Amino acid sequence: QSALTQPRSVSGSPGQSVTISCTGTSSDVGGYNYVSWYQQHPGKAPKLMIYDVSKRPSGVPDRFSGSKSGNTASLTISGLQAEDEADYYCCSYAGSYTFGVFGGGTKLTVL
Amino acid sequence: QVQLVESGGGLVKPGGSLRLSCAASGFTFSDYYMSWIRQAPGKGLEWVSYISSSSSYTNYADSVKGRFTISRDNAKNSLYLQMNSLRAEDTAVYYCAREVAAAATFDYWGQGTLVTVSS
Numbered sequence: 001q002s003a004l005t006q007p008r009s010v011s012g013s014p015g016q017s018v019t020i021s022c023t024g025t026s027s028d029v030g031g032y033n034y035v036s037w038y039q040q041h042p043g044k045a046p047k048l049m050i051y052d053v054s055k056r057p058s059g060v061p062d063r064f065s066g067s068k069s070g071n072t073a074s075l076t077i078s079g080l081q082a083e084d085e086a087d088y089y090c091c092s093y094a095g096s097y098t099f100g101v102f103g104g105g106t107k108l109t110v111l
Numbered sequence: 112q113v114q115l116v117e118s119g120g121g122l123v124k125p126g127g128s129l130r131l132s133c134a135a136s137g138f139t140f141s142d143y144y145m146s147w148i149r150q151a152p153g154k155g156l157e158w159v160s161y162i163s164s165s166s167s168y169t170n171y172a173d174s175v176k177g178r179f180t181i182s183r184d185n186a187k188n189s190l191y192l193q194m195n196s197l198r199a200e201d202t203a204v205y206y207c208a209r210e211v212a213a214a215a216t217f218d219y220w221g222q223g224t225l226v227t228v229s230s
Contacts, residue, residue, distance in 0.1 A: 034214040038156070045206060045220040046156065057218060089156050093215040099170050100146070100158035100215030 003101035004029065004090055011109040017078040020106045022090030023071060028101050030071035034093035037066060037075045040105075041086045049088075050075060077108070085110040113137040113219045115207050120224030127197050127228070133190040133207030133221055141165075141185040144210035146217060147192050149203035157203075160192065161210065175201075197228045 005023040012018040022029065022037075029035055035053045038046035048057055050066035053073065063079045073092070077084055090103040119131040131147070147159040160171045160181040169181050180193040190207050204225050208217035 032214075034216060036216045038217075045222055046217075047220070048216070048218050051211060051216045051218070052214075091156070091158075091215055091217075096170070099161060099172075102156040102158065105155040 003094070004092060004103035006088075006090060006103035006106045008104075009107045009109065011111055012077075012080045013111045014080050014082065016080050017076060018080060018108065020075045020077075020088055020090075020108070022073040022075070022092075022103050024073075024092055024094075024101070025071055028092040028094040028098075029068065029073050031095075032093045033068070035066065035068055035073040036091045037064075038089045038091065039084075039086045040089065046089065080110050082110050084108060113209065115209065115219055115221035117205065117207050117221045117224040120205065120226045122227045122229065123197055124230050125198060125228055128193070128195045129197065129226060131192040131194065131205055131207075131224060131226070135188045135190065135207075135209075138209070140183075140188040144213045145183060145190045146208050146210055147181060147190075148206045148208055148217065148220075149201075150206070150223075151200075151203040154203075158215065159205070161213070162190070163213070194226070197226075199228050202226060202228050 037050040040046045053068045054066040088106045094101045114136045116134045146161040162181045178196045182191045204223040206223045207221045209219040
């Protein structure tokens with residue numbers, strides 16, 4: 001069982017918006033503003049899309065946004081494009097002992 | 112540009128050992144914490160271990176504590192993972208990743224190396 005809970009799958013049509021949730025506890029998501037999101041295409045390495053809850057690395061489209069409320073973080077992708085179809089993973093800092101905990105991943109299908 | 116290239120994966124029998132390497136380039140390696148993260152076939156990501164920039168601090172997931180050892184050689188821009196007492200459940204693609212601010216945020220990843228533990 002993964003430490004953070006994500007929906008197994010979400011879907012949307014091109015141009016629509018989708019939101020992926022990531023639920024943890026006060027020991028991880030709720031306790032720190034260090035939630036990150038990764039996109040992974042089949043057979044490829046993960047790519048950082050969002051860090052520190054809502055910051056975007058250089059080169060990541062502004063269609064990707066992040067937020068957090070309590071113990072749940074969210075990734076929203078607006079203006080869906082075919083190339084957004086991938087697996088998405090959240091990750092949270094969980095203190096110096098546990099360090100990093102990932103979600104189980106969400107498969108995004110662009111219909 | 113930042114590049115991380117893993118090597119050393121392969122097939123090993125249960126109870127065996129393997130040493131993974133990660134060659135870094137395109138950035139000042141000695142300035143960054145580094146981590147190993149793995150992904151079992153068809154499964155999600157699991158953080159395995161991190162090491163601080165000067166090797167002063169290391170940490171491990173409970174699943175590998177006492178069996179795996181992370182190390183680095185800043186003069187060679189290289190990261191290592193010594194894996195002992197390997198189990199079938201250690202079968203995974205192992206990625207090395209550069210950390211941002213030691214906050215479990217990984218901004219660059221290698222392409223991964225596959226470790227298969229099977230008799």
